[in-house]
């Protein structure tokens with residue numbers, strides 16, 4: 114590990130660029146309705162017009178400059194977002210061990226990691242100033258989410274930034290399978306010239322069956338239609354189809370009609386082995402199966418049999434029940450007992466979980482997580498947090514100079530709001546919102562006409578309430 118960080122900015126906090134392109138997470142109350150799924154990107158371009166009320170830039174009242182520890186070579190776009198806010202960023206290329214983190218983290222207010230750095234209970238307990246954790250990736254298993262929540266620390270990630278990358282990969286697989294492209298390319302590499310058209314098809318006019326019509330399934334639907342495919346989909350939710358796609362009521366309807374079946378469902382009890390022998394037999398003879406979702410969704414030994422029998426003409430698999438933990442280690446029967454048999458099948462494309470691995474996806478992950486962290490640190494908004502109640506308030510405008518924002522993380526127990534509201538009762542509470550998740554609750558309140566002397570008093574009193582986990586005042 115490199116021992117000295119690249120210090121990106123040491124300047125005192127400067128007025129940040131006004132927040133733009135805030136993306137509501139799928140779980141936010143504003144995007145909860147299914148109809149809003151495709152309207153998720155809400156542009157809040159507050160700085161571009163003189164006709165709008167400009168939001169006030171908020172800073173912690175204790176005025177301590179915020180320090181961020183950014184590990185694992187997170188994208189420069191993300192670092193640029195933080196430096197634009199005036200945060201001091203220490204940027205390391207590698208992950209840190211638990212001991213290294215415990216030594217380093219006490220000074221920092223936020224940390225950005227990918228999947229290799231583990232934020233354990235010990236690390237969290239060694240981080241008295243830590244306000245937020247950003248996972249610049251899809252998963253958050255590397256963080257002890259419950260301990261973080263109990264310490265008042267929201268964890269942000271970016272679950273959907275790579276949807277387009279996956280959808281494009283599926284299109285390439287549909288064409289490669291229907292032209293037996295990998296088979297021919299492999300033969301050429303082994304010195305075999307084998308020109309043939311038997312069993313090779315155009316995809317125009319063929320039927321694509323999409324199982325799971327979420328972020329990826331819906332993108333794929335549009336791309337497939339532009340190639341002249343007919344699109345069917347099956348989802349447990351009723352969804353407005355895009356283009357000319359058609360939702361079918363049962364999985365068996367889709368399996369019976371589709372030339373290509375592609376899976377885009379989450380890993381759940383109900384989706385484990387949702388494609389096994391019975392479902393493979395329901396698929397058309399000569400059809401193809403594609404799985405870029407999760408490794409448990411297909412019963413792979415059943416697929417091996419279906420390909421060997423000729424019922425299934427080919428498959429593309431990007432995800433596996435067990436996957437090697439690092440590059441350049443074998444993918445063999447020690448990892449999955451059927452690996453050798455699967456690898457020996459003709460017209461089966463196997464890829465090492467690369468569905469979402471593109472530079473564009475990495476850049477979008479960087480921007481999205483950086484925006485979520487910044488929005489929490491500067492404005493208290495916890496939208497997008499995976500372990501924490503999601504709460505936000507509309508901005509305090511620039512002309513509301515003596516307004517303050519109270520961000521109060523507390524234990525989820527009766528009587529807290531009454532206590533806090535008693536403290537706030539001499540003031541005009543302009544707006545207030547509270548929510549809870551598990552043992553943790555989060556209250557945001559904007560208070561008008563607060564003098565500087567009162568600010569410190571308010572913080573001291575609320576911080577001493579029995580359920581207090583963390584109280585921040587932004588002004």
Ligand SMILES: NC(=O)c1ccc[n+]([C@@H]2O[C@H](COP(=O)([O-])OP(=O)(O)OC[C@H]3O[C@@H](n4cnc5c(N)ncnc54)[C@H](O)[C@@H]3O)[C@@H](O)[C@H]2O)c1
Nearest residue numbers: 325326327328329348349377378379380405406467468469
């Ligand atoms: N290969 C990769 O690198 C890669 C990259 C990104 C995502 N993924 C995986 O792709 C999958 C889909 O991702 P997404 O972002 O589109 O998810 P999403 O949450 O946006 O969509 C999932 C859809 O599946 C539906 N669904 C849930 N249970 C179902 C069931 N039993 N039957 C039918 N439909 C069901 C949901 O209603 C939803 O519409 C996830 O498993 C994700 O982990 C893989």
